[in-house]
Amino acid sequence: MNDKLEELKTRLGEIADLTNAAAILSWDQQTYMPPGATEARAAQLTTLRKLAHERLVADEVGRLLDELASDTADLDRDSYEASLVRVTRRVRDRQVKLPTDLVARMSRAQALGRHAWEKARAASDFSIFLPHLEELVDLARETAEALGYEERMYDALLDRFEPEMKTSQVEALFAELKAGLVPLVQAIAERQDAVDDSFLTGEFDVDRQWELGLEIVKKLGYDLNHGRQDRTAHPFTISFTPADVRITTRLYPDQLKPALFATIHEAGHALYEQGIGRALDRTPLSDSASLAVHESQSRMWE
């Protein structure tokens, strides 16, 4: 079993390197890349994601997983070996259903769409982004059809964020939350002036806002030896293995809350990613459990 496991890990390691490299290129696109590089970047991202996909769906990986599935059948379900085979299989089964060409077209549309979204946002002109959004929705539908679904089309896409969850379950959950939240929000809205929050608006030096945010997230445990903060149009967190988990924020000279809470929120995501065991590096086990788990960590700190 050990030889096969090592071969699987070598292959998964290279796939993870390609995926992490794509994430670094995406981070750069959203932080420092000059605007004129959009087309070139779309080509680079497409190639990396295409190669990662091709290598994951390769027959040899399928054979290795089949053989290792029987080799690990008697092991504890939560053992490293059994988990690696089970989770990799789940991820791969999904990718096998997607033609590489669709993965490439989606990757390209996302890279070009992001640039258009930034332009549209800066110009407050939705029409710049609209054709890109239409293409992205078409590609998402094509992806859902390729993946297949029983009940609702969105189930196929939701599965990527919340493994095995159904749209109908989310709707039931949201209905329950809504019943409690709507009266609560109304009650709060009626007392909007009960607390004086005027100190949150005014003039706030952006460099000092930056320092304040970093000071706080360092105290929360965010490790700057394995992370950093940069500016962006819409804050996000991105991981290139737990050794390098970066956060972003945006600053407004007249408001304290947006930058501060964006920094804390993103640091919550980052704490989760930085906390993933390093023994899982460069395997699908290093991915987060689900988007809800991820968001719970960011919201909790925020």
Added chain:
Amino acid sequence: MNDKLEELKTRLGEIADLTNAAAILSWDQQTYMPPGATEARAAQLTTLRKLAHERLVADEVGRLLDELASDTADLDRDSYEASLVRVTRRVRDRQVKLPTDLVARMSRAQALGRHAWEKARAASDFSIFLPHLEELVDLARETAEALGYEERMYDALLDRFEPEMKTSQVEALFAELKAGLVPLVQAIAERQDAVDDSFLTGEFDVDRQWELGLEIVKKLGYDLNHGRQDRTAHPFTISFTPADVRITTRLYPDQLKPALFATIHEAGHALYEQGIGRALDRTPLSDSASLAVHESQSRMWE
């Protein structure tokens, strides 16, 4: 011929994307990457360079080049088609001699060595870098042996910077330059105080130094829609296609010259890269002609 040429261009395009992605990761390592990410980055760079190498030396590329060489035999030597085949062949012939494993070991040693060099530099402690330097020299010797040479071992490595130039030619050239330069430098040294350059030292706000440098290189023609400047330990220029050519500089609060001339020097390199025809994008024809040509451009502006 057209089908074969298109297939070659598709393959070369993906190889260029991998190489450019590696360059972006290297830029990030030298500018923004948190120090704790060094090991992960070495793995990512190694995978990208390994895959680029494997894909270039693939038999199919060799066959395509052989067939296209006869298809383009009657074309003008400087035509796009004939040049693409000739230059790609030259680049590939060299890479074919290198085992992928050696390419991977070199890539890893470079990524780890760079980190050690930065640490050594900050601590003024050469011993931190020494073992890495020894490994890099060993790998360079192994590379030279794999490439082969007739006269001198360094010929094999020099060829990468100055195609087909021999170490003995460089020595003859340097001897001639030395005969003229040594007396010139001595004559200048004797009159060191002839010009008052005291205005170059003093207190210079680093933000204003930054602005001054950028202002000047913009006037020289450096296009910030396809480039940007960042800080680093030792200034360099790096290209990810002519659409994205970045420069770096370092700032000293008590000296004007280092940042200003580094910025101008690197912008000279960048002007050369930004000027390469976009029709050559994602092919080996988009690479610079030689290091001497490159350096002539940076020195001229400086």
